[in-house]
Structures are given as structure tokens and as C-alpha cells.
């Protein structure tokens with residue numbers, strides 16, 4: 001198979017990522033675990049240290065120059081993030097620690113009015129972060145959880161979804177792109193159908209924002225959660241997008257500084273959105289670094305990023321399929337850049353440990369998606385995932401190493 | 412392939428992974444303990460039959476990686492006929508060996524086949540795999556708990 005032509009200079013891009021320039025177990029590092037977290041370019045790393053070197057001051061809390069400077073950079077980032085996902089206004093962007101906290105915010109705040117009469121629909125391919133918060137809410141309020149089944153191909157069973165939707169459905173929470181199967185879900189259809197019965201929709205966009213053009217207003221979802229670290233930004237920072245009327249109606253999530261308007265002995269009034277939901281000193285350096293990550297993506301172009309990751313993924317699937325005894329989980333028509341697989345009779349731990357000896361980093365385990373593992377009838381899988389700094393040669397190395405794994409363990 | 416890795420997966424481990432010994436359900440066990448490694452999903456049930464304070468039979472079933480399965484298999488062979496005090500002793504010895512606190516050369520005569528797992532000390536991420544069945548058997552003979560985890 002000939003390798004397709006990359007839409008940008010991959011070798012030049014690789015030079016932007018210092019971490020890639022190392023050996024692991026005496027072999028050049030082959031990093032195929034971007035779905036867990038992406039690597040960071042120099043510009044992002046430097047923006048974080050430059051913030052501490054030059055600008056460090058608390059935001060929204062001072063008249064002095066450093067406070068003004070850091071507040072400006074912080075709010076500029078919020079605007080970049082809003083623009084990047086088509087949010088309309090930066091008022092719709094609430095900073096959180098990541099996707100997980102964004103979803104917990106919705107479960108705690110928006111979910112606070114749920115009762116035993118209400119129903120929530122989630123799919124069986126969710127990451128635990130879009131599963132457990134709803135179970136907790138169900139335990140707190142008695143509301144009922146219903147599950148969208150997965151088809152053979154690893155897609156959502158949309159016929160069965162239609163049957164789950166009723167007047168009682170308050171919320172539908174689904175992942176945009178699965179971190180295990182790679183499936184891209186038909187979220188616009190899900191949103192339209194859910195809105196028809198009056199239900200709100202939360203989309204887990206942790207894996208989609210780094211890879212595809214997202215326009216939350218076009219999708220028309222009510223909530224959208226995502227993380228900086230999956231898109232070359234720092235760890236510990238992410239955001240919730242939500243529609244303005246919902247944010248205005250929802251009670252605060254955490255209480256503290258920053259989120260108040262007036263505090264008296266008798267009670268407190270809330271700051272305007274988004275600050276009402278941002279109690280305490282935020283992760284300022286993280287927010288600024290995230291903005292720089294978005295600049296980096298914009299310089300390359302999200303469409304080119306998507307096209308290249310897609311080329312690598314298709315190339316990998318084609319090559320992996322030639323290995324006898326290798327099963328790939330998920331065969332959706334529309335798919336992202338994560339490929340989960342198992343080698344017959346070799347446990348994923350042993351596979352990934354072997355690959356690590358060759359300098360190849362893949363994920364092995366349940367990928368924080370145990371209900372999906374149950375559906376697939378496996379304990380764990382291997383997962384290779386691809387991004388702009390990976391190469392076709394790296395895919396070849398993976399495939400060759402997997403053939404050696406087979407020989408080693410099945411002797 | 413580097414030497415430590417080769418050493419870790421010595422013949423004994425590959426062999427016990429491929430054909431695990433005492434891998435069966437036990438009729439009328441005195442104790443059954445489920446051992447789970449929440450991080451990676453290794454999951455075994457360990458069955459123990461006691462005759463006074465002697466382990467007269469021990470078996471396991473379940474699934475997991477080569478290290479965890481071979482360790483369970485070698486362990487069942489090793490512990491049959493041992494007393495509860497000895498289970499406790501070898502549980503501790505094994506743990507010290509795979510965490511590198513005890514040099515295998517200093518206990519080779521005592522640990523016999525268990526020495527095959529000394530290489531785990533080079534790979535801290537695999538310690539939980541190697542000790543899972545041991546945690547389960549230890550829980551079985553020292554407590555009333557029905558579940559053991561390597562987190563304890």
C-alpha cells in the first residue's frame with residue numbers, strides 16, 4: 001500500500017514537540033496515545049512558563065498592571081475558545097478542570113431539579129465521565145437512567161434510541177466521538193429528535209474538538225463539554241459550553257470568590273454568567289496555554305488536521321487487518337482517529353508492555369468505558385490513536401511489532 | 412527485545428500462561444475470594460480447601476494478562492499442602508521479591524519456582540498483576556472478606 005500525501009510537513013511539525021525527541025527503551029519514541037492525552041508544542045509550553053515569568057497575577061481582582069495583563073490574556077483565551085467551537089459569545093464558556101468536571105457541573109446544577117418522574121438517556125459507549133455523574137444524579141433524585149444500545153458496527157442503535165425518547169426525557173447525554181470505537185455519532189439528529197420531546201442534550205466533545213470542526217450553534221446542543229489537554233493544551237483545564245438561557249436559570253455549582261455579586265449575612269447574589277459558575281482562583285496559566293494551543297491548531301487548520309489523522313487511521317486499519325488473529329473493535333462508517341484491537345490469546349497488558357520495549361506507546365485497558373467493554377464482551381483492549389505528529393512509518397512499526405508480539409507469546 | 416523483558420517472560424511464565432495449572436472451579440471450597448485489579452480488569456476467583464490449618468487444595472479461574480495468570484497458576488502449585496502460617500510467610504516474601512525489596516538470590520532455595528517472577532521488580536507497573544492472586548489467597552486464609560484488591 002502506498003502512503004497518501006500529508007497535507008502539511010509532518011517532519012516540521014514534529015520539531016515543534018520536544019517530547020517526541022527521545023528514546024524509550026533505547027528506541028525512538030512512537031507516541032500512539034493521543035486519545036489519552038495529546039503532546040504539547042513549544043509555543044504552548046512556553047506560554048505557560050512565560051505567564052509565570054512575566055505576568056503572574058490573579059484575574060479580575062486588581063487594578064495593578066499585572067492583574068490587568070493576566071486578566072486580558074485570560075479573557076482573550078476564553079474568546080478564542082468560544083470562536084473555535086462557534087459558541088457565539090464568550091459568556092457561554094465556563095472554565096472547568098476538564099470534560100469530567102464540566103459534565104459534573106451540569107449533573108449537579110442543571111440536574112438539581114430532577115425528580116423520580118424524569119428520565120436521562122445515555123449511551124453504552126460513554127466514557128465513565130459521561131456515565132457515573134448521571135448514576136450519581138439518579139441515586140440522589142430517583143430519576144431513571146436509560147441506555148442507547150450499540151450495533152455490531154459499533155454505532156448507536158438509532159431505532160432503539162427513538163423508542164427510549166419520551167415526554168419524560170429531561171436530558172440526553174452522548175459522546176460525539178468515541179474514545180474506544182472511534183465512532184462519530186449523529187449528534188445533530190440526536191439533538192433534533194431530543195428537542196422534539198422537549199429534552200436537553202449534552203455532548204461529550206473531548207475527542208471531537210481536537211479532530212473535527214465543531215460548531216455548537218449549528219449542532220444546536222444545549223451543553224458541550226471538552227478538555228484542553230486532548231488538543232495540545234495544558235492538563236487541568238477544560239470548558240463547558242451551554243446555552244445562555246440555561247446558564248441564567250441554573251443554580252451555581254461551587255460557592256466562593258469570583259462567583260458572587262454581593263454577599264451579606266442574609267444572603268448572596270450571583271455574578272453574571274459565566275462567572276457565576278467559576279468560584280475561586282482559576283487555572284490561569286492553563287487557560288492562557290489553551291488559547292495558544294488553539295492558535296497552533298488554527299495555523300495548521302482543523303480540516304487538514306482531520307484529513308491527516310484520518311489518513312493515518314485508514315492506513316493503520318488496512319495494515320492491522322492483515323494480521324492474523326487481530327480483531328478491531330468498531331467499524332463505523334464515520335470514524336475518528338482511535339483504533340481499538342485485540343490479538344487472539346494475548347492480553348492487552350502483555351501487548352502494550354511488549355510494545356513499550358520497542359518504544360511504542362499505546363493504551364491498554366478498559367479506557368474508562370467498562371459498560372462498553374461489557375457490551376463488547378472483553379475485559380480490555382489495546383488502543384492506538386493518531387494525530388498530526390504521527391507518521392505512516394510509525395504505523396508500520398506498530399504493525400511489525402505486533403507480529404513479533406504474536407510470535408513471542410504464542411511460540 | 413531487551414534482556415529484562417525476555418527474563419520476565421521466562422519460559423515458566425509463558426508456559427503457565429498457555430497451560431495454567433489448577434485453573435478450575437472447586438466443588439465445596441471452604442473459601443472463595445474474588446481478586447480484581449481495577450486498573451486493568453484482571454479478574455480471578457481463588458478457591459481454597461482447608462484441612463485444619465493446611466491448604467489441602469487451591470485453584471483459580473478468571474481472566475487477565477500473562478503475568479497475572481501465570482502467577483496464579485504457579486502459586487496454586489506452590490501452596491498446596493502449605494499451612495496458613497506459610498501462606499502468610501510466602502505472601503510477604505513474594506511481595507518483597509517482586510517489589511525488589513528482597514534479592515531473589517537470598518531466598519532462591521525457599522521460593523523455588525516463584526523465583527520466575529523476580530523479574531517483575533524491573534517493571535513496577537506489573538507488580539499488581541503478579542500479586543493479584545496472592546492477595547486473593549491471603550485474604551481467603553486470613554479474613555472473612557469475599558473480595559481482595561491489589562489496592563489494599
Ligand SMILES: Cc1ncc(COP(=O)(O)O)c(C=O)c1O
Pocket residue numbers: 035036097098099100101127129130175177178179204206207227229238368
Ligand atoms: C470521550 C471522553 N470523554 C471524557 C473524557 C474525560 O476527559 P478529562 O479526563 O479531560 O476530564 C475523555 C478522556 O479521557 C474522553 O476520551
